[in-house]
Amino acid sequence: MKPIWIVDDDPSIRFVLEKALGREGWPIRSFTQTRDVLKALADTDNSDPARQPPQVLVSDIRMPGGSGLELLEQVRAQQPGLPMIIMTAYSDLDSAVSAFQRGAFEYLPKPFDVPKAVELIRRAVEESQREEEAEVQAPLQAEMLGQAPAMQDVFRAIGRLSQSQVTVLITGESGSGKELVARALHKHSPVSGGPFVAINTAAIPKDLLESELFGHERGAFTGAQTQRRGRFEQAEGGTLFLDEIGDMPFELQTRLLRVLSDGHFYRVGGHQAVKAHVRVIAATHQDLELRVKDGVFREDLFHRLNVIRLRLPALRERREDVPMLTQHFLQQSAKQLGVEPKRMGTMALHRLQAFDFPGNVRQLENICHWLTVMAPAQQIALKDLPPEVLGGQPLPAMGAASAALTALPENPVAQAVESAAALAEASPMSASQSGTADAGWLQDLGRHAQQLLAQGHNDVWNQLSQQFEAQLLRTALAATHGRRVEAASRLGIGRNTITRKLQELGLDDESFD
Incomplete structure (x- = not known):
């Protein structure tokens, strides 16, 4: 992991943070003024452990030789993805607003509670690691994004079809990204050098759709003052994407079938056949089999389109x-x-x-x-x-537990433990009547916390936090059959975080297959 940089002219603040972050096993580098930070940033090198750039930067807001806000502006210009936490003893609204407006990750007023400061820095570290992973994956995700198994099936299908010009039918709900799939199929096909032309057959009035698809000759109808090329001709040598094909008027389906069958069409009002060298990809959110059964979609056209079918999953x-x-x-x-x-x-x-x-x-x-x-x-x-x-998704009823949940900082461990404490203070009857599905396990957690406290333990927070995290990791890894990257994604944490947590909790050698 890259180091946490601390910038503060107060030696006591630097000392406290260095000790707290050192206990977490994080590398640290401290500075007393902003110009030293900027000089060090200019000299960073990922390949040299002694000159690595920071993972997170924690800076005071008021220091001699330059303010933390000025440093924030310059750091954002040089490294926009670097999370920066602003500390200040002047807890005024203007400073907070100014810090957020300039892109600060968070605002930490002094004096601060050290465990909360460490937790805030941990969140910033995880955010930074997620950003780094996203940057590594970005070239692979330029067209479409998705790690879910259903999306991986779609990506594999696009790969298998990359050497083919076969007709493809894409099905999926509205807004699921069918046109993105069509564009990816075109880009990774033998006709990728040709145009990609899209038309939504449901968005064009029935009287104009035939001319839009096949073009028209001059004088073919009132207002046709010049010859016009249709979408088929515009897509010559490339791909024509017919979106919402299920809404195409029945009489036009016959003309489309003829083009797919023999590769020729006539412009509206024309008498000379035009050859179409076009790959057709169609898409619909409707059940075409049902449309065929209802007599509003031609069965022979359906079979012509349904050579290869790709189903795009809903979100x-x-x-x-x-x-x-x-x-x-x-x-x-x-x-x-x-x-x-x-x-x-x-x-x-x-x-x-x-x-x-x-x-x-x-x-x-x-x-x-x-x-x-x-x-x-x-x-x-x-x-x-x-x-x-x-x-x-309605918020839970505002009983003791849910009131605690909404008031807490966004930390799953903190939420679980403090919510459990709130439940423990409430009567069993009031907790059961709250109607929350989580009341049972939170009550158990509260009772366990009370038992440890009654026994005189002084590390209850660490004990319960470790048990909570270990159970989450075991459950996620069991659900993903030991696949760490997928488990991290489903838990909403970074790949480096899950590796570190498994090592810290002694779970690194456990089998989850």
Whole structure:
């Protein structure tokens, strides 16, 4: 792991943080003024352990020789992905707002509780490691994003079809990314050098669709003052993508069938056959077999289109991809708007993963754009999510446990232990009446915590935290048959984090196959 850099002119602050972070096994490098930091940043080298760049930078806001906010601006310009935590003894709103506006990861007022400061730095480290993993994977994910098994099946199919020009039918719900699949099929095909032309057959009026597809001759109808090339001719030597093919008018289906059968078509009002050297990819969100049975879609056309079928999963079927997609769309939205990318808090991300997304990936993209504009801080909290997400998965009833959950910082271990304490204080009857599905295990956790406290243990927090983390890791690795990268993705942590945690908890040699 790369070092944590601490910047503060107060030696006592540096000493406390160095000792606390050293106990975590993290490498540390300390500075007393901003110009030394900037000089060290300019001299970093990943290949040299002594000159590695920082994983996280923790800086005071007021120091001689330059402020932490000025340092933040310069660091963001040089290393935009580096999380930076701003410390200050001047806990005023202006400083906090200024820090967040300039892209700070978090704002830490002095005096601070050391365990909370360490936990904040841990979150920043995990965020930094996730960013690094995303950068490594970015070239492979330029077209489509997805680590879920269902998406991997789609990627494999695209790979197998890369040497073929066979007709493909893509099925999937609206907003699931069917056009992205079509574009990937075109890009990795023998006709990739030709054009990719898309047409949504449901979006064009029936009277105009024939001319849009096949073109028309001059004088073919009122207003046809010149000859016009249709989409088939525009796609010559490339790919024609027919989106929402299930909505194509029945009479036009016959003309499309003829083109697919013999490769010729006539412009509207024309008498000379035009040869079509075009690969056709079609897509629909409808059940074409049912449309055929209902007599609104030609069975022979269905069989012509259904040579190879690719089913694109709905987003609710690939929830493990939500964190990756969310990060991608937040970065994309920030770039479009010219602002710093925002980050999802743990609770907010969990709620997004629990949401069913009736509008699929397109809806998630819209939500990320909305959050980029509307969320007040750089880190998006649960309460910042749009109403359809919060309404789609109602918050638990506000009993003792859920009140504790909403008030706590976004740390799963802290949430579990402190929520358990709240439940333990409540009567068993009130906890059972709260209607929360988690009340049982939280009560058990609360009773276990009370037992340890009654026995005089002084490390209850560490004991329960380690048990909690170990159980989460065992469960996730069992569910993924020991695949660490997949387990880390589903838990919402970085690959380096899961490796480190397994080593710390003595689980590295356990088998989860």
